[in-house]
Amino acid sequence: MKKSLAYVLTLLSLLVIGLTLTLPVDAASKKKTIVLATDSDTAPFTYKEDDKFKGYDIELAKAIFKDSKDYKLTFETVPFSSILTGIDAGRYQLSANNFNYSEERAEKYLFSDPISKSNxxxxxxxxxxxxxxxxxxxxxxxxxxxxxxxxxxxxxxxxxxxxxxxxxxxxxxxxxxxxxxxxxxxxxxxxxxxxxxxxxxxxxxxxxxxxxxxIEGSVGGDKDGLEYILFADDAEGKKLQSFVNKRIKALKKDGTMKKLSKKYFGGDYVSSLD
Structure with missing residues (x-):
């Protein structure tokens, strides 16, 4: 009787282990949550409407991270002056806020490929x-x-x-x-x-x-009018930069960026990007 009970318990244990091994893994639980900081006051790049994040930068970011296996993107409204200090502190992993290039920023942060070109x-x-x-x-x-x-x-x-x-x-x-x-x-x-x-x-x-x-003529050099997404200049930032740049190329090629540009800017401000 004891042997039969032990045998049954062994079978049940093996069954439980087998079920555990074959249960589907929740892919979402493996995703890293990253926070995109924006001031929500730079229309049409980023703003809020009915308490929802809107704008070219916001929709482009959503398209970049759509169906990502590694990242879950969230947004947070932050005063402009606190965006970069928040990235420094690790509270935010990236920012899309109509950022232009400057040598001072390039010393501390990473830039994506350009996502729009204005003047x-x-x-x-x-x-x-x-x-x-x-x-x-x-x-x-x-x-x-x-x-x-x-x-x-x-x-x-x-x-x-x-x-x-x-x-x-x-x-x-x-x-x-x-x-x-x-x-x-x-x-x-x-x-x-x-x-x-x-x-x-x-x-x-x-x-x-x-x-x-x-404004006519060169103001800031060959990067005049170009807009970028910013990242922390660290290992995670470099990984994010690589992922985002690959997606930017794909979204430019498939026409998504041009479509968003016409929707929010009223014209094509992306086709001239290198």
Whole structure:
């Protein structure tokens, strides 16, 4: 009797082990959750609508990580000034926020292949045109500290000490692009310096009586107007960069990026990318 009971228990143990080995593995449980930081206030690249993340950068990121076997992508709204420090601290693994290239950023972070190409531009009252950085001498603007746009104008001031400097008023990240454009319209500041796509989008959406003029000539070198996704410059960041770049190539080739560009930008701002 004892032998029969032992035999039955052995069979049951083997059956349980067999079932355990043949049960399907939950693939989702093996995925690494990564956080994409964005300020949700840079339409049409990234914004929120009915509390949902929207925009070209957001939908492109979703397409990049769709059906990924290794990553589960999540989004978090973060003040612009805290995005890079959050990446430094490891709270966020990447950011898509209409980031342009700068040598200072390249010393600390990794860049994806470019995902769109716009132009540096100014927003001014109708009848006023600034189409070069020299035109901005003695004029006033509002910018975020640490932004690429601030860096461009700060550099111009340093390199042109013989001219009247551009007056840069640094504002809190809570001051939206629409609010700053309103300050141009009211005459509080002379112009806004930003990318042409964002300026045109917000001006049209808010019905501001302002005009957008592209800055002529080279402003930041051969990477003028190019937009990138940023990663931490570490082992995980390099792995993510490689994955994202492969997906960018595929999504450009299959027309997804062009489709998203037309949806959010109203035109093709990706086909000219190398």
């Amino acid at each position: 540096y531009a100014t927003a001014t009252k109708d009848g006023v045109t600034y189409d070069s950085l020299d035109d901005l001498s003695g004029k006033s603007v509002e910018l975020y500290t640490g932004s690429n746009y601030a860096a461009v104008l700060e550099k111009w001031n340093k390199e042109h000490t013989d001219k009247t400097p551009i007056t840069i008023n640094y504002v809190a990240n809570s001051v939206t692009l629409a609010q700053r454009l309103q300050n141009v319209e009211s005459g509080k500041i002379d112009f806004l310096f930003y990318d042409a796509i964002s300026l045109k989008t917000v001006i049209e959406d808010q019905d501001f009586d302002l005009k957008v003029t592209n």
